[in-house]
Amino acid sequence: MPKTVVARAIARQRQPRIGIVGAGISGIAAAAALQRAGFGEFTIFEKGSDFGGTWRENSYPGLVCDVPSRYYQFSFAMNPEWSRLYSTGPEIKEYLCRVARERGLDRHTRFGIEVVGAEFSGEDWRVTTSTGDVERFDFLLCATGFLHHPRVPTIPGLAEFTGPVMHSARWDHAVELTGKRVGVIGTGSTGTQLVSALAGQVPKVVLFQRTAQWILPTVNREYTRVAKTVYRRLPTLGRAAYACNRAAFALFSRGLVHPGLTRRFIQWVVARNLGSVRDPELRRQLTPDYQAMCKRLVVSDRFYKAIQRPDVELVTSGIDRVDAHGVVTADGRRHDLDVLVLATGFDAHAFMRPMAITGADGRTLDQAWAEGPRAFEGVMMPDFPNLFMLVGPHSPVANHPLTAVAEAQSARIVGWLRRWRAGEFTTVAPTAAATARYNARMRAAAPSTVWATGCQSWYLGKDGIPELWPWTPGAYEKLIRREPDPADYTVSPSAPAHRVAGRK
Structure with a gap:
């Protein structure tokens, strides 16, 4: 059927008012999926000044993605x-901004506007912004991600430090590091990248380690001009590289969710990599007491080299307090510093919060998540009709590209919007029973995952059970792309009147 005929047919159908919260990876993926499906009218609310999400917020030295570039797209x-x-942070941000602007998403986006609340009226969502405006939408898509609320540790005396103190996600580029002694608190991916970047660039780097990390070795090679030309002229080569990376990650993911050969192989690889640390005592201090991949695996080709430098110090004694001039550890030693960096991660369980969201019958998000974040298939919740989440609770996010997750979830959302446009229903939400069964199956499968093998991480919920999809990402994509089972949803009948896009 000619595209013009399809376009006219879509125009005769009712058009939904769609609000999207967030212009990061998942917001861009959702908006692009809407455009491809013929939903040309939507509003994106972005609290920041540009696209990019976590890649806009994070700009610290040494920032590199831990997923290969040709898959993280x-x-x-x-x-x-x-x-x-492996791409740098600025390069990924530039890519996301380019993708968004090439699709004209800037015309749909209100930058510097934060959504502070949303309430379901029984017919639609009434969204309140930081400017005090209230707007109404038939569907609300929460593309807020989960790595955007920095976690600042409670350390006695932190406010007394006279030098600059900054969280890695709030990097102050006005701070001059030349000639400064820099302390880094935190040893996840961010901490290891910071140490790797700062080593040799400043007189002294002190890394305060609470928990050692397993490091997966890699070689972050540059693509030559010839390689770029070939990829540019042969788009099929790029698609093939994407498919190859996807297959490799599918194999890797089996080690995350099933004991066996893959898990043992990864353990052997990281243990062998640790053997590159020559000093036996330093190697002992850097040796984790848990299984590889129990925490998010750190990927680095530079950290072990950096930590062995004479101008880099590893401190494993716990932090007692901070004073005006440095950090005092539990062994009574004071480490004099000029700059203090908090590489302490994010509140990964916040998701849409602190937005005040109220669903049907006055049920709030805080009430629904009193025992921890719960969702149906990662994208919907009972009692919150026509509200969708991208990269929501229990999504497959462990060392897996969020681009792929967001695309799969966007396809599910578009499927529901098409049904609404065709007049099949007015509101939809999963049933409480279906949501309970879904979460019970995940909890039953969680003990076989590597995240339940005995470490503390942000993957765990209040009850100590991993809050991640406990099967392979491929299994999740197969689930989320299938036709929804009508028995799992409460669907209200369609209103008889058609509505023109944008009408309030």
Whole structure:
């Protein structure tokens, strides 16, 4: 059927008012999916000044993605110009901004506007913004992600430090590090990247380690000019590289959720990599007491080299307090510093909060999540009709590209919007029973995952059970892309009147 005929048919159908909260990876993926499906009218609210989400918020030295560039991208917007095997933060942000602007998403986006609340009226969502405006939408898509609320540790005396103190996600580029002694608190991916970048660039780096990390070795090679030209002229090569990376991650993911050969192989690889640390005592201090991948696996080709430098110090004694001039550890030693960096991660269980969200019959999000975040298939919740989440609770996010997760979830959301546009229903939400069964199955499968093998991480919920999808990402995509089972949802009948897009 000709595209013009399809376009006219869509125009005759009722058009939904769609609000999207967030213009990061998942917001861009959702908006692009809406456009491809013929939903041209939607509003994106972005509290920041540009696209990019966590890649806009984070700009610290040494920032590099731990997923290969040719997989950490949208399947509908392959980039032949990646500079390295693993892209830097600025390069990923530039890519996301380019994808968004090429699709005209800036015309749909209100930057510097934060959504502070949303209430379901019984017919639609009434969204309140930081400017005090209230707007109404038939569907609300929460593309807020989960790595955007920095976690600041409670350390006695932190406010007394006279030098600059900054969280890695709030990097102050006005702070001059030349000639400064820099302390880094935190040893996850961010902490290891910071130490790797700062080593040799400042007189002294002190890394305060609470928990040692397993490091997966890699070589972050540059793509040559010839390679970029070939990828540019042969788009099929880019798609093939994407598919190869996908297959490799599928194999890797089996080790996350099933004991066996893959898990043992990864353990052997990281243990062998640790053997590159020559000093036996330093190697002992860097040896984790848990199984590889129990925490998010750190990928680095530079950290072990950096930590062995004479101008880099590893401190494993716990932090007692901070004073005006440095950090005092539990062994009574004071470490004099000029700058203190908090590489302490995020509140990964906040999701849409602190937005005040109220669903049907006055049920609030805080009430629904009193025992921890819960969702149905990662995208919907009972009692919150026509509200969708992207990269929501229990999504497959452990060392898996969020671009792929967001694309799969966007396809599910578009499927529901098409049904609404065709007049099949007015509101939809999963039933409480279906949501309970879904979460019970995940909890039953969680003990076999590597995240339940005995470590503390942000993957765990209040009850100590991993709050991640406990099967392979491929299994999740198969689930989320299938036709929904009508028995799992409460669907209200369609209103007889058609509505023109944008009408209030």
